[in-house]
Amino acid sequence: MGSSAKRKKEKQKDFQKPKLRVGKAKAKPENFTDTSFKSKGITLNQQSLTLNAPTTTTQFTHHLSLLTSKSDSQRRDSLAHLTTHISSKPSTAPLPTPVSTLLPTLSPLILDANSGVRTNLLKLLRALPAADVADHVVQLMPYIRAGMTHLAPDIRVTAVDILSWLLGIAGEEVVGCAGGWIKTLNCFLSVLGWHTEESAKWSANRAAFGKAGAKGRPMVRVVGVLGEFLDAGVGEVEGDVVMGGKVGDGGGGAGVPVVQMETHMVAKAAQPYVYLNLFGSPRDEEGEMYETREERWRVFQGRFLGPVERGLESARQEGGEVGRASTTVTKVLKEAIEYGRGVGYDA
């Protein structure tokens, strides 16, 4: 029996597991082959060796292409690089690539999942020359609207921030572009939850879906931007005065007895005849362009005045920061109503 026990033990030895210990190197297996080697130099067959560094322009385009990269940090860093590049160059020098080619790659980033990317995007957008952006508001707006109704609250807030920036530099274009008025207002109502009477109440048992975000803050921000938006759309316009002055200038400066010459010339906007919608698909009521204050007021009064007033009322009652923000909006609204009376649309 002794011999058999011994044999058993011997056999068992073969199948014993090696013990692994923390901090110790893993034991090499028996059949391990050492493949390391020493050499004085390594020659690579294919390697591009350029002596001069890439130009700033190529770097710029390279980083632009990296914006669609899969990695979050890569996108963020590229955005940061682009921002510094744009802001550091003299303001008279043109961009390496025009805004019209920049925006198609930038605008999808509004919906980016990573917050760092979005913050950097906002910085980059702020660095862009305002006049160039104003021509491309139409392309930017659908992304902003998509962002405003996004499931993730952080993206909603970013979208609202971007809208605020855009209103700052091109308020007239934002509210006047195709779908810019009704659709955006719809989005605002949806973000604030003011669509129906029931859901607008502060006590409404509204099941909030998804991450709530920082408490209260987003609401304040959205209400504030709504104020800006309404101001741009139906608020007091200094343009009237300016236009009057211009007319005077045009008439007086030329010295020709042509009054209001400006109106007879081709408009200075990038796409002067876009309102004719010659090449696009037919638009419905929501997607229509509302170019004048009067039109916008008519639409607003018919569709949104009720819900907005209701929502503002409840926000005022809520008090605090939200309440304070709501008063500025209320002010804008009051002016607009006054204006509406003047034009002949009674509230």
Place this chain on the structure above:
Amino acid sequence: MVKRKLGALEKVEADLPNLQHKIRRDPKSYIEDFRAQHYQYESHREIFMAAPASTTETGLISLRELIDFLAHVADCYPQITKEFPQQLIDILSQHHLILQPELREKIVGSLVLLRKKELLDSATLLQTLFPILISTPSKTLRALVFQKILMDLRSSNAKATNHKLNRIMQTVLFNLVTSDRTSSKGLWAIKLTRELWKRQIWSDAKAVEVMKEASLAQNEKVVVGGVRFFLGGDKEREEMEDESSDDEAIDMGQVRHQAGINKKTRSNARAVAKARAAVKKKERKKSQPHPLNFSALHLLHDPQGYAESLFSKHLQNTKSKLNLDQKLLVLQLITRLVGLHKLHIMHLYSYFQKYLTPRQPSVTSFLASLAQASHDLVPPDDLEPLVQKIANEFVSEASASEVASAGLNAIREICARQPLAMNETLLQDLVMYRKSKDKGVMMAGRGLLSLFREVGPEMLKRRDRGKDASIGLRSGDRKEKRFAEEAAGGIEGLELLEKYKDEERRKKRREAGLPSDGEDDEDEEANWDAWNVDDDEDSDDSGDWVNVQSDVEIDFSDSEDEKDGPPSKKAKSKSTEESKDEDAPAEDKEEESAEAKFSKLATTRILTPADLAKLQELRTEAAVNALVPGAKGRQANQNATRHRDDPLTAEEIEGLAALSAGKQTREERIAHAREGKTEQHKSVTAKRKERKEDQGKSTTNKEKARRKNFLMTLGKAKSKNKRSLVQTRAVLKAHADRARRGGRRGNVGCVN
């Protein structure tokens, strides 16, 4: 600082499936969220419409996911999503060429989903999908769309036939086939129609019309598709039906047994209920009358015109692009139509003239087609030169034996359909081949001989006629059939029923102790009372007049089955009329004996549903018996079992040519012998064991002991060694005792 705990929902950034689930449960509370997502979709759609071809994945959520989400919850908010189906349709039909494949498939799937939720009607869906099916170059999309169209048609025809939709679809297909005859797009119409025909969803003349137009197209593929449908579509349908009827055989006993043994869970109970419902449904289906579906060949309008245009367009036309195989298919269809509907196409037989040489490729198919095209209304003058040509070209001592046997078989098949195509001298020559040394030729010669013993013995030499034919000729029973003479018709298998009834009656009488040949009218009368309302003799000659007896008698006769009473009156008067019409021409003198019997049954009795069922049974039985090799020759059987609709194939013409192919090698013979057998040899016990296991029966104790794990038996084996003599004796004694008793449980309750 303690980390704030996050709720499950807060962790997810953008989870549409989660929202979808919540909306499903409580649509009202989540309306704002849904509205937001709808705006989101609108914005994404706007972005997409600006550049449909671009492949930018925008962030977390793509348009595809949004479409999926909206389609799933659209039924909760019909007001908000009013335009959604139309938008999807627009996207798909405008941009399907450039869409990403995934998005495209998602849109198709969503449309079908919306159809299921009834937010979209079938006609619109089909009108959207069908143009895409025809025009898209993507194979996967075509497959998907085809499957969806088919599924939609099936589901909308599932409960009741949706005639309106079918009509629309058939019209679309018809227009597709007829609008551009040169394009291959008609293939889709063919594919769809064939599939629906196979599943018996479409079984009307309109579907056949589509196929007819397809086979008259100019594109070869379309032509072949249409022709193949007529040649094989009905067979496919039958096979499909057979498959579906025997696929899900549920053994209810087993299910119930298992439910008794296994753990009782709700899902198990549900499975049992489901099985029960399935069985019940199946039984109900079995008792339902068989749907009367005509074959496609019978549903054709104007077969004569169709066959003629097929012939002139594809075969006679020298510019036709069909190759030989395709032409043969067309020829098969034409000849089948000719044989089935007894048509006459002027130049068809002269067309064959050219192809009847042994060197012609696939000549047996031509021969089969020719035989198929001959029927008893073909003028013998048309066929005679062809028969002569076959005899000259194929049948001679010099030609190869396969060729000769094929020729003889072809001649036999032609003459079976039109005996007048044969003349006496030729026949007597051909019959001589039965003496050939080659087996195939010999069998073919014999076949011809036995055929003519039946149809025209006077053309044979006296010594070849055989006993039956000679007697028949002498007694004048057999009469030469004239051209286009129609035999009197009867009810097939009626004599079988008569015989069966007679036997039954004798048996009954024998049991009752009466002489078996005696008459028992009152018994019969009683039987008939069960079915007939008034069983009096004068009803036969009263035609459609019905004698109404006193109320009492009617009550009495109705007592057994009241429902059948009133209509049977009508049925009877009608059927007597019919049967009278039937045997009016049947009063030929020479067929007196056989015909008399038949007329007796058909005119004196009314065939009850039970009788008809029995008749059907006897017919099938006779057909099965005919297949069993017995007294009758094989050739006669073949003709008996063949249905008029069945095609004649080239294999039948080749017939026993395999026999004349010369001696097989040893390997071939072994392979031939092995053909039908299973691979391995197995002992009888092994087979029995296998069968037992298949039936799910348990094993014997002995077997269990044998299979017991070795380690489990070790302990007992060890202790067995250590037993004392006394212990061993006790054990053995107990064993013997137990064996006498019949096991541990004993033979209690056992009969023996």
